[in-house]
Amino acid sequence: MHHGRSSMRRTSLVLGLIVVSTLLALAQGTDIASAVAIAPNGSASGTITSQNANHYWKVTIPSNAYFRCQLVSVSTIDVNIILYDTDESTSITSDTQSGPNSEIIAFLKPGTYFLRLYLWSGTSGTYTLSTSFSSPVRAADTELNNAATSAIALSPTGASTGHLGYYSAGQTDVDDYWKITTTQDGWLRVQVRADSLDARGDRRLDFNVILYDVNGTTSITSDTRYGTFSQVDYFLRPGTYFLRVWHWDGRAGSYEIKSEFFTPPLANDQEGNDSYQSSLSMPVNGSVTGHLGYYGNGQRDNDDYWKFTTTTDGKIVITTVSDSLDRSEARFDLNMIVYDVNGTTSITSDTRYSTVSECIVHLRPGTYYVRLWLWSGNGVSYRISAPQTTPSRANDQEGNDWFATASTLTLDVTSTGHSGYYSNGNTDSEDRWRLLAPSADSVYVHIISDSTIDLNLIALTPDTxxxxxxxxxxxxxxxxxIKPTSGSTYYFKVYQWTGTAGSYSIVATRSAATTDVPRESETALIPTELTLDQNYPNPFNPSTTIRFSVAEKSVIRLAVYSLLGQEIAVLADGLLTPSTYTATWNGRDSHGMEVTSGTYLIRLTTGDKQFVRKALLLR
Incomplete structure (x- = not known):
């Protein structure tokens, strides 16, 4: 009886061991569907046998992370390990080395992954499984942003962070796209700084960056240097541009992306003015500003056209001053051409290497064009101005270039005219005048011109x-x-010999002497003696004023001489009535050419009297 109870106990013990063994096997997961959960930073133990040679575990990763799994078994068995993707079937990595230790690492995106432990050799034994994970130091970007169409917006003056190199669902995140929208011209600089080492700490990261045009596919510039730092910069017009940060080397890590945007100091012109037909208006005696060199949508703005309209003859000095350096410390060279009224014929240009361009033109009324183009440098802002100086005397009736259309001279009446002004392919360098002789008395025709021109004079017979x-x-x-025949018409040709442009007075008199030096005031006291004051300012640059007084009607000659006695310029030469006069010397000779720095003599002569003053010109 006692023997029977003992037999029953042994039977119950065997059955109990079978049940416990079965439950343990189920707890450790005999297939992937029954995988047992283990914490990302956790550990578990198990017993593996030849009858139960596969154990499955699963781990859920909450964020991008460096994941590490270590297996340590007793020395009597060799257990291998495989890491599967979230689809439960795709192998990510494995460790099949012989021995009691196995290890796998992976850089994973959030998800649930699976571990298969299988017995490679031996019959049975225990093991310990340990897992750990660590997240990057910077926050992740919002996935998916692996194409321009899904790019993440970044402020032109903003910063953000992202991750690259992490894996899940058959894909490794090797590309991040960002987009930046600019609303004005400016220099965009984007810097990417990656972790110095990946999360495992034994491989250096190398992330590269490309800047794309507004279409998201055309590369503008890139930085593929080896290292953890990359930078792209460009001078951009308004638009939305794209940045691709891509994983070149290393396993996985985080990065910071930072953008900066610098606008030029001067306002932009209205874009689209890249031909003379679409040129923008600029005021005479005013200034406007613009930009050159900024890029967008496959085009770089290298040309700006401006137009200005003058209603009178005049000297116009067109000056362009650009920024000295752009934000990348490259120097600018902005060139300039002035075109005629047809917009295509070049009048003059300035192509010097400088941030300043200047064109001096002497123009007749009309609309003229200016082309500015960027010769070197990147993106620039500039100011262009066009001050005009008009002649001191009124113009003649234009069209008097031929004898048939000659202007009329009247005895003892001063007429005025202009010479040297250009328009529509022609420079007005000749004027014709005619005089009806009222008697047979001698007639003298006098011309006094500005110092900027040297005019010659010819008298012609009535039939020319x-x-x-x-x-x-x-x-x-x-x-x-001339000694005319009474009642006959005589012609006079005024033509420019040298100089640039200016005005002149012409008068027909019975006297051989005349002048055109201005009096200071009609109400000034009549001087009591002939005097020559010291010029002012002195030293001077570029011009000085000479004041002198005439006590009685006399022929006066005021001229400038070198220290060697060479006549440089004549400021007055003719008959003057008693008054106080002023004359101006502009530092040029009688041909309109600038003279060098130095001391010059201003000499006033009349009859047997002479006065001299020294003038110092400093260039």
């Missing part, structure tokens, strides 16, 4: 077929005399 006399002297004064 031959010259009677001419005056080709250098200087601002010319005179011819």
């Amino acid at each position: 077929s031959s010259s009677i006399t001419s005056d080709n002297r250098n200087g601002t004064y010319s005179r011819v005399g």
Whole structure:
């Protein structure tokens, strides 16, 4: 009886061991569907046998992380390990080395992954499984942003962070796209700084960056240097541009992306003015600003066209001043061409290497064009101005270039005219005048011009077929005399010999002497003696004023000489009535050319009297 109870106990013990063994096997997961959960930073133990040679575990990763799994078994068995993807079937990595220790590492995105432990050799034994994970130091970007169409917005002056190199569902995140929208011209600089080492700490990271155009596919610039730092920068027009940060080397890590945007100091012009047909208006005696060199949508703005309209003859100095350096410390070179009224014929240009360009033109009324183009440098802002200086005397009636359309001279009446001004392919360098002789008395025709031009004078017969006399002297004064036939019309040709442009006075008199030096005031006291004041300012640059007084009607000559006695310029030469006068010397000779720095003599002569003052010109 006792023996029977003992037999029953042994039977119950065997059955109990079988049940416990079965429950343990189920707890450790005999297939992937029954995988047992283990914490990302956890550990578990198990017993593996030849009858139960596969154990399955699963681990859920909450964020991008460096994941590490270590297996230590007793020395009597060799257990291998495989890590599967979230689909439960795709192998990510494994460790099949012989021995009691196995280890796998992976850089994983959030998800549930599976571990298969299988017995490679031995019959049975225990093991310990340990897991750990660590997240990057910076926050992740919002996935999926692996194409321009799903790019994440980044402020032009903002910063954000992202991750690259992490794996899940058959894909490793090797590309991040960002987009930046600019609303004005400016220099965009984007810097990417990655972790110095990946999360395992034994491989250096290398992330590269490309800047794309507004279409998201055309590369503008890139930085593929080896290292943890990359930078792209460009001078961009308004638009939305794209950045691709891609994983070149290392396993996985985080990065910071930072953008900066610098606008030029001067306002932009209205874009689209890249031909003379679409040129923008600029005021004479005013200034406007613009930009050149900024890029967008496959085009770089290298040309700006401006137009200005002048209603009178005048000297116009067109000046462009650009930024000295751009934000990347490259120097600019902005060139300039001035075009005629047709917009295509070049009048003059300035292509010097400088941030300043200047074109001086002497123009007749009309609309003219200016082309600015960027020769070197990147993105630039500039200011362009066009101050005008008009002649001191009124113009003649234009069209008097031929004898048939000659302007009329009246005896003892001063007329005025202009010479040297250009438009529509022609420079007005000749004027014709005609005089109806009221008697047979001698007639003298006098010309006094601005110091910027040297005019010659020819008197012609009534049929204009031959010259009677001419005056080709250098200087601002010319005179011819004729003995006319009463009632006949005589012609006079005024033509420019040298100089740029200016005005002149022409008068026909009975006297061989005349002048055109201005009086200070009609109400000034009549001087009691002939005087020559010291010029002011002195030293001077570029011009100085000479004041002198005439006590009685006399022929006066005021001229400038070098220290060697060479005549440089004549400021007055003719008959003056008692008054106080002023004359101006602009530091040029009688041909309109600038003279060098130095001391010059201003000499006033009349009859047997002479006065001299020293003038110092400093360039």
